[in-house]
Structures are given as C-alpha cells and as structure tokens.
Amino acid sequence: MKGVRKQSTALAAPDAVLRALADPHRRQILRLVQHTELPAGRIAATFTLTQQAVSQHIGVLKQAGLLTERREGTRRLYALHHEALEPVREVLSEFWPDALSRLKKAVETAHPRPPKREP
Amino acid sequence: MKGVRKQSTALAAPDAVLRALADPHRRQILRLVQHTELPAGRIAATFTLTQQAVSQHIGVLKQAGLLTERREGTRRLYALHHEALEPVREVLSEFWPDALSRLKKAVETAHPRPPKREP
DNA sequence: ACCGTGTACAAGAGACTGCTTGTAAATATC
DNA sequence: GATATTTACAAGCAGTCTCTTGTACACGGT
Numbered sequence: 001m002k003g004v005r006k007q008s009t010a011l012a013a014p015d016a017v018l019r020a021l022a023d024p025h026r027r028q029i030l031r032l033v034q035h036t037e038l039p040a041g042r043i044a045a046t047f048t049l050t051q052q053a054v055s056q057h058i059g060v061l062k063q064a065g066l067l068t069e070r071r072e073g074t075r076r077l078y079a080l081h082h083e084a085l086e087p088v089r090e091v092l093s094e095f096w097p098d099a100l101s102r103l104k105k106a107v108e109t110a111h112p113r114p115p116k117r118e119p
Numbered sequence: 120m121k122g123v124r125k126q127s128t129a130l131a132a133p134d135a136v137l138r139a140l141a142d143p144h145r146r147q148i149l150r151l152v153q154h155t156e157l158p159a160g161r162i163a164a165t166f167t168l169t170q171q172a173v174s175q176h177i178g179v180l181k182q183a184g185l186l187t188e189r190r191e192g193t194r195r196l197y198a199l200h201h202e203a204l205e206p207v208r209e210v211l212s213e214f215w216p217d218a219l220s221r222l223k224k225a226v227e228t229a230h231p232r233p234p235k236r237e238p
Numbered sequence: 239a240c241c242g243t244g245t246a247c248a249a250g251a252g253a254c255t256g257c258t259t260g261t262a263a264a265t266a267t268c
Numbered sequence: 269g270a271t272a273t274t275t276a277c278a279a280g281c282a283g284t285c286t287c288t289t290g291t292a293c294a295c296g297g298t
Binding site: 014015018019021022023024027030031034080082083085088089091092094095096 | 138142143146149204208213218
C-alpha cells in the first residue's frame, strides 16, 4: 500500500478556492496557464484591466493555492496547480448524489476491497 | 435581500453557484436539506444567526438555483437542487479533467472519507 | 553606475457582503 | 374579525472586494 499523504491543512480552506474561482477574470487566468506556464506580464496583456489589477487577481489565486510561481530573472512564471481543486471535488461529491459518489459510499461502508479490476 | 443587482451585470451562472458555495453557513444549509426538505424555520433554528440572516442565505442559494422552494401553508420547504451544481462540475472538468477518474480510483482503493470541519 | 523592463506593494474610491434590528405580508386558529 | 405563527422585506452598519493611480523594488543590458 502506498502512503498517500494529504497535507490539506497547508492548502487553503474550501472558501478560498471557491471564492477565487467565482470570478470570471480569475477563471480566465487559470485557463491561460492550465497548459503552459506564463509570465505575469503576458497574462496581464490579455486583459483590459491594468497590470496591477491582474497582479492582484494572481495574488488571490496564488493564496488559494491554485497557482504555482517560478521566478526567472525579473519575470514570474505562473502555472495552474490543479490539485488545489480538491476542495471543489469534495463539495461536488458531497452534494451531488452522483452514481459515482454513491458507489464510493457503498464501497466505504460495505467492502474494504474492490470487486472489480480492469482487463 | 438588499443588494439588488442594479448597476452591475447579472451574475453569470458559474459565478453565482461558486460564490453561493463559498460560504460555510450556506454549505451547512445545503447539508441540512440534501436528503430531506425542511422549512426555513427549522433550518434557521440550527444556527446561532438570526432567522433573517438565515433567510438571506437561503435567498442567495435559491437565486443560484441550488434550492427548490415548495410552499405549504405558511411554511416554505426547501431542498437541495443538485443539478444546479452542473457549473461546478464543468469548472472542475475544465481545470482538472482527471478529478473524476481520481474519484473512481478512490473508490477502487476504498479510501476512507476525510473528516470535515465546518464552523 | 545608469537606465529600461517586469512585477509587486500601497493607498484610496466605490460597490458589495453579511449581519443586525424593525416591520410587513400571508396563512392558520380561535 | 382578532391573534399567533411563519417567513420575507427594508434599512443601516462595518468589513471586504475589485479596481484605479502612484510608487518601489529587483534584475538585465549597455
């Protein structure tokens, strides 16, 4: 068994992540950096907002754990840190009586071992 | 509610749902009505907030489409409308396409449910 | 050292949020 | 009709959010 360790305490509360995502500008930023990392300036250039405003949005996303930052010279390169979306997945699976989450619950309460495996 | 959206544009669907969910009191309300419908008074009775404050939270959730309302005499019965979580699923699958398969993996390994703490 | 570029920090304006108290509307009961 | 119950509406206050302008800091090139 692999020890999968969660450091959820280091991650932001669900509030921070959900609120960070509840803004179209910020979702657009995440869209820009979800596949490539980008310097703040190039992100800001795609908006009609000022550079400072975009920097502040980046700050919110960073604080929610949704962005990783890498410094390269004077530039700061940002990329999506998708694992920070974990609280969103939790909220979704808690409130959506999906087939999948029902299955999960059934497995937890009934069998310690999976009945199926992939061919 | 007092903040009527007069001058700003109406909240887009993902915004309203994500913002509604970004509050612990409101998530608690959803938790209460996710399996049974409840009258507003019984919901309010579980909080230390005033009845009016809870009514306002209910209004936010209702406007986000997360609650259905059914009138029975003087009571109003609320229940979770889980399909309103669709925008959340979209956000999750856009930024973390692997999230659902990870949930499946969690099922297969019989991962125990993490403890949840809310105020 | 100087200057230009890239970026964040600082402070303030205006709108919004979440809460409170006060009140009104709708339904039920007498 | 009168009264109680249940709930939402209204207004106001303090704190927070998003944006702006102005500025400072860090690095790289000349």
